[in-house]
Amino acid sequence: MDDLIFILAITLKSSIPVLLASLGEIITERSGILNLGVEGMMLVGALAGFVVGQQSGSLLLGFGGAMAAGMLLALVHAFFCIHLRASQVISGLAVTILATGLSSFLGRPFIGRVGIHLGSLPVGPLAEVPLVGPVLAQQNWLCLAALALVPLTAWALAGSWPGLSIRAVGEDPEAADAAGVPVAPIRYACTLFGGLLAGLGGAYLSLVYTPGWKEGMTGGQGWIAIAMVIFATWRPGRALLGALLFGGLTALQFYFQATGAELVPAWILRLLPYLLTVGILFLVTVLKRTRFGAAPAALGQPFFRG
Amino acid sequence: MENGPPSDPVLRLSGICKSFGATEANRDIDLDVFAGEIHAILGENGAGKSTLMSILAGRYRPDRGTIHLKGRPVHFANPAQALAAGIGMVYQRFMLVESLTVTENILLGLGRGRLRLDMARAEGEIREFAGRYDLQIDPSQTVSRLSMGERQRVEILKLLYRRAQILIFDEPTAVLSPPEIETLFGILRRLRDLGHTILFITHKLEEVMTLATRISILRRGEMVGSFAAGQVRSRRELARRMVGREVLLEVERPAVTRGETVYAVRDLTVQDAAGRPLFEDVALSVRRGEILALTGVAGNGQGPLTAALAGLLPDVSGQVEFLGRTWAASRWPRAPRGGMVYIPEDRHATASVPELSLVDNFLLTRLGRYRRGPLLALSQARRETVRALAAFDVRAPAGPDTTARQLSGGNLQKFVLSRELAGRPALIIAEQPTSGLDIGATEEVWQTLLAQRRHAAVLLVSGDLREVLSLADRVAVMFRGRIIETVSARDPRQAARVGLLMAGIRD
Numbered sequence: 001m002d003d004l005i006f007i008l009a010i011t012l013k014s015s016i017p018v019l020l021a022s023l024g025e026i027i028t029e030r031s032g033i034l035n036l037g038v039e040g041m042m043l044v045g046a047l048a049g050f051v052v053g054q055q056s057g058s059l060l061l062g063f064g065g066a067m068a069a070g071m072l073l074a075l076v077h078a079f080f081c082i083h084l085r086a087s088q089v090i091s092g093l094a095v096t097i098l099a100t101g102l103s104s105f106l107g108r109p110f111i112g113r114v115g116i117h118l119g120s121l122p123v124g125p126l127a128e129v130p131l132v133g134p135v136l137a138q139q140n141w142l143c144l145a146a147l148a149l150v151p152l153t154a155w156a157l158a159g160s161w162p163g164l165s166i167r168a169v170g171e172d173p174e175a176a177d178a179a180g181v182p183v184a185p186i187r188y189a190c191t192l193f194g195g196l197l198a199g200l201g202g203a204y205l206s207l208v209y210t211p212g213w214k215e216g217m218t219g220g221q222g223w224i225a226i227a228m229v230i231f232a233t234w235r236p237g238r239a240l241l242g243a244l245l246f247g248g249l250t251a252l253q254f255y256f257q258a259t260g261a262e263l264v265p266a267w268i269l270r271l272l273p274y275l276l277t278v279g280i281l282f283l284v285t286v287l288k289r290t291r292f293g294a295a296p297a298a299l300g301q302p303f304f305r306g
Numbered sequence: 307m308e309n310g311p312p313s314d315p316v317l318r319l320s321g322i323c324k325s326f327g328a329t330e331a332n333r334d335i336d337l338d339v340f341a342g343e344i345h346a347i348l349g350e351n352g353a354g355k356s357t358l359m360s361i362l363a364g365r366y367r368p369d370r371g372t373i374h375l376k377g378r379p380v381h382f383a384n385p386a387q388a389l390a391a392g393i394g395m396v397y398q399r400f401m402l403v404e405s406l407t408v409t410e411n412i413l414l415g416l417g418r419g420r421l422r423l424d425m426a427r428a429e430g431e432i433r434e435f436a437g438r439y440d441l442q443i444d445p446s447q448t449v450s451r452l453s454m455g456e457r458q459r460v461e462i463l464k465l466l467y468r469r470a471q472i473l474i475f476d477e478p479t480a481v482l483s484p485p486e487i488e489t490l491f492g493i494l495r496r497l498r499d500l501g502h503t504i505l506f507i508t509h510k511l512e513e514v515m516t517l518a519t520r521i522s523i524l525r526r527g528e529m530v531g532s533f534a535a536g537q538v539r540s541r542r543e544l545a546r547r548m549v550g551r552e553v554l555l556e557v558e559r560p561a562v563t564r565g566e567t568v569y570a571v572r573d574l575t576v577q578d579a580a581g582r583p584l585f586e587d588v589a590l591s592v593r594r595g596e597i598l599a600l601t602g603v604a605g606n607g608q609g610p611l612t613a614a615l616a617g618l619l620p621d622v623s624g625q626v627e628f629l630g631r632t633w634a635a636s637r638w639p640r641a642p643r644g645g646m647v648y649i650p651e652d653r654h655a656t657a658s659v660p661e662l663s664l665v666d667n668f669l670l671t672r673l674g675r676y677r678r679g680p681l682l683a684l685s686q687a688r689r690e691t692v693r694a695l696a697a698f699d700v701r702a703p704a705g706p707d708t709t710a711r712q713l714s715g716g717n718l719q720k721f722v723l724s725r726e727l728a729g730r731p732a733l734i735i736a737e738q739p740t741s742g743l744d745i746g747a748t749e750e751v752w753q754t755l756l757a758q759r760r761h762a763a764v765l766l767v768s769g770d771l772r773e774v775l776s777l778a779d780r781v782a783v784m785f786r787g788r789i790i791e792t793v794s795a796r797d798p799r800q801a802a803r804v805g806l807l808m809a810g811i812r813d
Contacts, residue, residue: 165417175401
């Protein structure tokens with residue numbers, strides 16, 4: 001029982017950054033903008049969250065700073081893709097490269113410093129509920145917020161006016177434009193929202209998961225989030241499933257390390273989340289032929305009027 | 307309504323000019339549109355009709371000139387502003403998001419500042435609204451599953467829902483089967499009766515004669531004239547005003563004796579990546595001396611079938627017989643096809659390389675003929691290019707050094723024909739050979755194809771019913787990936803059925 005609680009709690013805990021980033025990326029991609037800068041935005045978010053939190057002593061300011069940093073970087077990407085109609089792939093890669101270097105440079109003085117961090121949920125009497133109580137007691141507010149965001153984004157896409165505009169802009173911007181939908185503002189807004197969530201996902205790492213700043217501390221989770229969007233076929237509900245899969249493999253790795261059971265070499269375990277991502281991408285590509293789920297038709301394409 | 311226009315036009319365009327780079331699409335155009343009329347904007351391809359209507363619908367801004375709506379000057383910065391003023395346009399390429407439903411497409415762009423979208427209620431509203439105009443459509447259906455006629459009705463509904471009073475249609479019949487065209491004409495007349503004003507762009511004389519109450523003719527960017535439909539006596543007169551010279555609307559088809567079967571296919575079937583058939587169990591044969599037309603409404607499998615017939619599609623099952631030899635269809639793309647020529651639909655991208663000179667373009671499909679070991683006999687190719695240009699009357703400003711891009715559509719098509727027909731082929735596969743050409747160029751292409759019957763079998767792929775019936779001896783009609791029937795075009799009773807067959811109706 002304790003083993004199960006251990007695994008479940010860590011699964012949930014480790015899945016949140018990927019979940020946040022992939023929810024943001026879903027919204028961005030549904031509007032037709034491919035953002036390969038997620039990894040960079042998460043890194044910058046992690047650093048900004050830690051630094052602002054440490055200097056101000058306020059968690060709220062820390063998370064706010066992280067979201068602002070992610071959005072700032074997303075604004076660069078949006079400007080290149082929407083305004084200048086640059087290649088979205090190149091712009092996204094450039095943003096990640098820029099952010100990796102920048103966070104490493106600016107973050108050097110903060111390595112090893114102790115900052116603030118977000119504590120666990122006060123669950124009160126709920127703690128007595130078997131399984132759920134102890135698992136929940138190891139989570140935090142941000143984790144609940146991220147989970148709440150799943151049905152919220154799903155509803156926003158399917159059952160709201162802005163969602164209709166976002167889907168239309170991502171599928172056929174020309175038709176959307178002809179119907180009077182403001183294509184560029186919507187794409188800007190969705191890209192910024194993606195940056196905001198990526199930044200928040202980064203701050204989760206530096207303020208909640210492993211408090212502190214470490215160079216390259218996202219460890220490729222931004223890339224995994226992008227892969228999860230494809231796995232999720234651009235639907236928020238499935239993104240949660242993908243994130244939990246990632247979290248589950250991370251938890252297993254901790255579990256085997258903690259129990260000392262050398263069933264599988266540790267380096268293979270550490271490889272698992274990434275192997276899973278490659279495997280998922282392979283499967284999805286194969287399954288795509290059977291119309292398993294299609295990308296937004298205008299994904300990656302700049303929009304010109306006339 | 308035929309008794310002359312009332313005094314005040316609902317819409318008045320004066321002195322409209324619009325250029326794209328060096329080309330003047332519209333030059334000093336005046337146009338009056340009166341409430342409650344069905345106004346045809348007639349002209350050949352490239353006459354500036356679409357540009358003029360796009361200006362009216364707010365898609366382009368005029369370089370000069372003014373638009374008055376009900377006596378007041380208006381300026382439209384974008385289509386939304388024109389729509390707000392009551393002017394909407396149905397473009398040739400439908401502006402619908404295919405993965406969204408009918409309702410979602412109609413509502414798109416209307417939800418400024420609102421959050422919750424109750425889809426079930428919205429669908430009910432749209433159903434009720436469509437019923438008011440007697441436009442049959444299922445509001446919950448995804449647009450990608452609709453036929454072209456249904457999509458057009460969604461576009462109309464979209465404009466009506468936005469309270470458009472003046473509706474503009476750009477070549478509304480181009481993608482419709484003949485029965486769908488009848489339905490559309492009924493809808494347009496009904497809208498007119500309800501007080502809407504209809505403008506439609508066309509180059510088809512029949513449509514103007516049956517539908518329009520008023521006709522304006524554009525030629526090379528200029529307004530030739532505007533008159534009530536009752537003032538026009540005949541199609542011939544209309545054609546003369548449109549082209550600016552006398553034109554023949556009938557082609558002469560001297561009789562040619564038929565020879566042996568040159569090309570035949572059996573059981574041709576191919577599937578797309580998702581396993582759905584693009585076409586199934588296709589059988590057809592062409593003999594020397596005849597023209598077989600393959601026709602159908604766009605999207606019924608003619609495109610992929612033509613590619614397969616020309617040997618450009620892999621993984622086809624069935625048999626192909628050409629000049630007495632038989633191949634499995636899967637091996638046909640690699641079979642020697644000397645004697646067969648293919649004239650692709652897209653002459654700008656498939657049939658020619660825009661940036662290369664006409665000599666280089668002439669070499670494209672004829673490399674083998676000019677190969678001298680590792681070298682090319684360029685001076686010979688050049689001589690023969692010059693000869694071909696002269697023989698087909700291709701107007702090329704810099705002779706053989708002209709780039710393909712510099713040629714007009716008609717001249718480029720004549721150049722492609724000159725290249726492909728230079729070797730006296732035994733089989734000609736011509737795909738939409740006159741689409742986008744003016745009447746003059748169309749006549750020349752038709753004469754050329756008819757003349758080829760003396761030594762060749764011709765397979766004409768065309769969605770243009772008039773072209774098909776003017777040229778073909780037999781007509782194979784495609785519907786949903788199958789040839790549903792092959793009829794004789796020379797028997798008037800059979801020929802009359804082609805239109806219905808295109809809609810899948812067999813009797």
